[in-house]
Amino acid sequence: MNSPGTPTQDLVRLTAAQLAQVMIAKDVxxxxxxxxxxxxxxxVDEALHAFLARNDEGALATxxxxxxxxxxxxxxxxxxxxxxxxxxxxxxxxxxxxxxxxILQGWIPPYDATVVRRLREARMPILGKTNMDEFAMxxxxxxxxxxxxxxxxxxxxxPGGSGGGxxxxxxGFEAPLAIGSDTGGSIRQPAAVTGTVGTKPTYGGVSRxxxxxxxxxxxxxxxxxxxxxxxxxxxxxIGGYDALDSTCLDAPVPPVVAAARQADVRGMRVGIxxxxxxEGYQPGVQQRFDEAVTLLQAAGAQIVDVSCPHVSxxxxxxxxxxxxxxxxxxxxxxxxxxxxxxxxxxxxxxSAEQVMAATRDAGFGDEVKRRVILGTYALSSGYYxxxxxxxxxxxxxxxxxFAAAFEQVDVLISPTSxxxxxxxxxxxxxxxxxxxxxxxxxPANLAGIPGLSVPIGLAPEDGLPVGLQILAPxxxxxxxxxxxxxxxxxxxxxxxxxxxxxxxxxxxxxxxxPDLRTTSKESA
Ligand code: GLN
Numbered sequence: 001m002n003s004p005g006t007p008t009q010d011l012v013r014l015t016a017a018q019l020a021q022v023m024i025a026k027d028v029x030x031x032x033x034x035x036x037x038x039x040x041x042x043x044v045d046e047a048l049h050a051f052l053a054r055n056d057e058g059a060l061a062t063x064x065x066x067x068x069x070x071x072x073x074x075x076x077x078x079x080x081x082x083x084x085x086x087x088x089x090x091x092x093x094x095x096x097x098x099x100x101x102x103i104l105q106g107w108i109p110p111y112d113a114t115v116v117r118r119l120r121e122a123r124m125p126i127l128g129k130t131n132m133d134e135f136a137m138x139x140x141x142x143x144x145x146x147x148x149x150x151x152x153x154x155x156x157x158x159p160g161g162s163g164g165g166x167x168x169x170x171x172g173f174e175a176p177l178a179i180g181s182d183t184g185g186s187i188r189q190p191a192a193v194t195g196t197v198g199t200k201p202t203y204g205g206v207s208r209x210x211x212x213x214x215x216x217x218x219x220x221x222x223x224x225x226x227x228x229x230x231x232x233x234x235x236x237x238i239g240g241y242d243a244l245d246s247t248c249l250d251a252p253v254p255p256v257v258a259a260a261r262q263a264d265v266r267g268m269r270v271g272i273x274x275x276x277x278x279e280g281y282q283p284g285v286q287q288r289f290d291e292a293v294t295l296l297q298a299a300g301a302q303i304v305d306v307s308c309p310h311v312s313x314x315x316x317x318x319x320x321x322x323x324x325x326x327x328x329x330x331x332x333x334x335x336x337x338x339x340x341x342x343x344x345x346x347x348x349x350x351s352a353e354q355v356m357a358a359t360r361d362a363g364f365g366d367e368v369k370r371r372v373i374l375g376t377y378a379l380s381s382g383y384y385x386x387x388x389x390x391x392x393x394x395x396x397x398x399x400x401x402f403a404a405a406f407e408q409v410d411v412l413i414s415p416t417s418x419x420x421x422x423x424x425x426x427x428x429x430x431x432x433x434x435x436x437x438x439x440x441x442x443p444a445n446l447a448g449i450p451g452l453s454v455p456i457g458l459a460p461e462d463g464l465p466v467g468l469q470i471l472a473p474x475x476x477x478x479x480x481x482x483x484x485x486x487x488x489x490x491x492x493x494x495x496x497x498x499x500x501x502x503x504x505x506x507x508x509x510x511x512x513x514p515d516l517r518t519t520s521k522e523s524a
Contacts, residue, residue: 011036012173014035016082019176023081026070030081032064034125041127041174044506049149050159050169051128053089053096054117057082059125059261066123077122079237084119084463087166087177089136090209090221092116099212100132100144100162100300103333103340113210114242115179115221120507122237127175130165131318134365135330136186136214139163139437143367149422151194152506153464157421158191165249166224167194172506177234178224183214185416185441187222188453192416192467195455195499196483197231198224200441202474203448204249206235206333207242215325216247218318218445226500228454228485231401232260235477260479263485266300270483271409273471275311276440282419284459288466289415292456295490296413296483304409308401313394314443320391321446327375330368334357399447406473411483414440416453416467444471452480454487455499465499 011033014022038056045051066081075153086092089099091109093116098104112120119126135142141149141164151159152172159168166178167190180187182200191198199222206221213219223234238252272293278286297303335341335355344350344358364372378387405412417437427433444451453467468487472479493499 003024003201012040014176016079016176016225016233017083019225023066023070030066030070030125031060032083034059034127035065037127037175044172045174047150047155047506048152048168048172048174049147050102050130050165050172050174051085052098052131052146052165054128055095058095059127060124060405062120062125069123077237079089079177079233080123080195081125082177083125083127083175083522084234085127085130085166085169085178086116086119087163087179087181088132088434089181089212090116090179091212092126092129095129097129097212098146099136100134100146100369101363102145102365103359105145107339109210111210114207114244114290115238116210118238119179124177124237130163130169130178132165133162134368135212135326136162136181136183136304137326137367137371139185139189139434140422140424140427142424143365145365148424151421152503153195153421154504155506157464158193160193160417160421162186163190163224163513167191167196167198170194170196170224170226171500171503176225177230179238180222180224181211181214181475182220182222182441182445183218184322184445185438187224188441188467188469189417189438191224191453192455192469193421193465195465195503196224196226197228197452197454198222199235199452199477199480200444201232201235201239202249202450203445204247205253205450205475205477207245207248208240209242209244210312213329216324217325218322219444222319228481228488229257229260230451231452232481234258249475252425254475254477256478256481258446259481260485263482263489265296265483265486268301268411268483269409270301271303271306271412273305273311273343273405273412273414274305274307275309276414280418281415282459282461284461285415285418285420285466288457288459290470292468292487292491293413295487295494299486299490304407306405306412308398308405308443310394310397310401311443314398314446315435315439316436317394317398318390318442318446319374320387320394323371323375324378324388325375325381327372330372333360333363339363367431395446398443402443402447402449402471402473410472411479412482416440416469419461420459420464420466436513440469449474449476450480452484454484456487456491456500457495458502
């Protein structure tokens with residue numbers, strides 16, 4: 001593997017840590033690494049549709065800079081030259097950014113999000129922008145205005161959402177690393193259903209500057225990868241204080257890489273969250289979860305049963321708080337300043353309001369409209385206290401429950417998603433069923449605490465990946481990596497290798513796949 005001329009096929013299967021190593025050893029150049037990934041995208045993305053925009057020239061230019069700097073003997077950042085895919089929710093100067101919405105079709109931001117600036121400073125080639133549910137609303141990536149992304153494990157199924165593009169790019173070996181955003185689970189749930197790893201850091205742990213806002217008190221940017229160590233390496237590149245985001249924590253990035261390398265759970269108290277255990281899970285999800293618990297116990301962790309009673313109300317509170325904040329954040333798409341502008345048909349001299357209405361009608365999909373209406377209603381005077389005010393109180397109770405739980409245990413665990421990847425089109429007409437998929441991930445966003453999803457095997461009934469979620473107290477993100485890396489290491493022994501070696505070959509011509517771009521009805 002380390003010999004010169006590593007075949008392209010092998011390069012895309014290396015982890016970010018391995019890629020960094022072979023480049024430092026000068027076995028391969030950064031340009032070769034980028035070319036290998038661009039070639040892979042050429043081969044499979046017609047089938048997967050993980051990318052909305054590609055940045056071939058930009059990625060190659062960064063790679064050339066890395067090779068030149070390395071040749072001059074300059075000291076480079078640990079991930080220099082390692083390519084990355086960025087969720088289309090992050091502004092990229094000069095590169096089209098849409099948040100999966102028609103209202104931003106073709107929009108080119110004049111500036112970089114802080115997270116993107118940090119990737120550039122670390123000289124990581126940006127391969128392109130990944131598909132997502134419109135404005136990050138969804139759990140399947142079917143709400144993208146540009147058509148769904150497919151799951152590399154089974155291309156008739158969803159890759160999770162809203163960050164399905166980033167997760168599919170990883171599982172499809174199109175990129176070793178990706179950026180995601182998590183407002184209610186959009187990093188963790190896609191990781192779970194694609195057999196990859198993803199972290200929602202502590203709220204404020206990564207800057208939100210230049211991220212297209214969904215719900216500002218819940219939104220968190222985070223790292224996605226195929227291994228726990230890679231996720232930690234990326235976490236350290238993007239994390240840390242940023243004066244441009246007033247909610248950013250002024251504290252050092254938790255020592256996540258050291259934790260991932262150490263992976264020692266001996267003596268750790270691991271709580272099983274009673275409200276997120278047992279009922280409602282697919283049998284294979286529950287089975288793999290129980291096995292992972294046994295594994296942790298064998299590795300020296302102490303397993304404790306913990307209750308957070310108000311967690312049961314998290315989904316209800318979230319679907320008042322999120323639409324309220326989203327309806328307010330999305331008011332900026334007014335057809336006046338940037339983005340789409342539609343003139344209403346048959347009106348000779350339309351008013352600003354008429355243009356706004358026509359633009360928002362044409363530019364937003366069904367799910368976005370649903371949430372704008374919900375949020376506007378919840379915030380209206382007369383209903384504010386009954387809905388939004390109550391939801392905020394529940395949010396406080398959930399945060400207090402977690403604080404009490406973390407007096408007893410170091411981390412909490414649960415399955416990440418109650419079910420494995422479902423079929424494209426299966427739940428698109430049932431918003432409530434879709435909302436319930438996030439019952440295990442939403443509580444962390446409400447409480448501001450960090451969470452990580454790590455693969456724990458395939459469900460026996462359908463052969464699809466299952467994820468385990470780890471939660472830790474705010475600013476103790478390193479604990480996620482300690483536990484995640486221990487599970488990953490011990491499961492590798494059980495499986496005799498990496499889970500991802502079992503992904504079926506997706507390099508199938510798109511012509512053989514059904515056209516799914518019409519499944520999300522008029523919103524597609
Ligand atoms: N699926 C959740 C929602 O639809 C989470 C979204 C997210 O984390 N961005 O709101």
